[in-house]
Amino acid sequence: MQPTLPLFYSFNFYVFGIVAIIAALLFVTRKSPVAAALWLVTTMFALAALYIMMDAQFIGAIQVLVYAGAIMVVFLFVIMLLNLGDPSEVADARGRGWKLVAAAIGVALLAQIFALTRAHVQPAIPPGYLARQIQYTGVLAPVAGPLFNEYLLAFEVTSVLLLAAVVGAVVLGRRRTAVEEATDAR
Amino acid sequence: MLAEALFFSAVLFTIGVVGVLTRRNAIIVFMCVELMLNAVNLSFVAFAQVYGVAGQVFVFFVMTVAAAEAAVGLAIIIALFRHRQTVNLQDINLLKG
Numbered sequence: 001m002q003p004t005l006p007l008f009y010s011f012n013f014y015v016f017g018i019v020a021i022i023a024a025l026l027f028v029t030r031k032s033p034v035a036a037a038l039w040l041v042t043t044m045f046a047l048a049a050l051y052i053m054m055d056a057q058f059i060g061a062i063q064v065l066v067y068a069g070a071i072m073v074v075f076l077f078v079i080m081l082l083n084l085g086d087p088s089e090v091a092d093a094r095g096r097g098w099k100l101v102a103a104a105i106g107v108a109l110l111a112q113i114f115a116l117t118r119a120h121v122q123p124a125i126p127p128g129y130l131a132r133q134i135q136y137t138g139v140l141a142p143v144a145g146p147l148f149n150e151y152l153l154a155f156e157v158t159s160v161l162l163l164a165a166v167v168g169a170v171v172l173g174r175r176r177t178a179v180e181e182a183t184d185a186r
Numbered sequence: 187m188l189a190e191a192l193f194f195s196a197v198l199f200t201i202g203v204v205g206v207l208t209r210r211n212a213i214i215v216f217m218c219v220e221l222m223l224n225a226v227n228l229s230f231v232a233f234a235q236v237y238g239v240a241g242q243v244f245v246f247f248v249m250t251v252a253a254a255e256a257a258v259g260l261a262i263i264i265a266l267f268r269h270r271q272t273v274n275l276q277d278i279n280l281l282k283g
Contacts, residue, residue, distance in 0.1 A: 017194040024198050028205035033213055040217050056231045056242050066249055071256045078260045082267050094208050102207035106200045113196035123236045142239045158250050165254035172261035
């Protein structure tokens, strides 16, 4: 963490965290899918700021590029493609019973997670170790090292996963040919 | 900062769960799942400060899986919309007994 500006650091940390939570609340309450998607982008930007403040600069950059830049753009494309921009078209929110159940589950979940986060954490590395490592080797090396040594197998398997996802998306998304329609009709 | 980050992560995850339970638009439900993934990523990055950089590597993999999931999931939603002209989950009840 930043030893020189602790107050400034924690102030900014809280600001971005609260921005993330407020944007997430606005995201789940918006009727229009486009507005919801844009609030989710705001949440992701705030999270990217939090990542950068927690010595994960590379992850923060990837968060902006991949999540806010690529995945959310795909979501917005699909919303536009299906012409779902009009909020009145779908009676979206569920009824009161569902909302009560959801609130109860939410409170229970929050209580459980709080109980878990209060558990004592035994640090495995000295405080500020990551920041010093970044100072010596740069931002990328601490992430890239384990990625291509310890986790190389997982990295390679990921490429197979991406190939499967590309093929699956093309197969699911294409239009059926006339021949297939005829075969099904028979 | 670990406790604060875990607090933010818990709140964001719960917002995502409540969103999945209360919304009926398939695309918004899907975005709520992305929000939950993001909340977990925040915990990973926070713990990476205490337990070493493996947490950040794992966030990298979670993002890859999320990208694959978004591509396939949105293709399914498009196929569903072509078939039924709706993405309202209440109207998609073929398996309902």
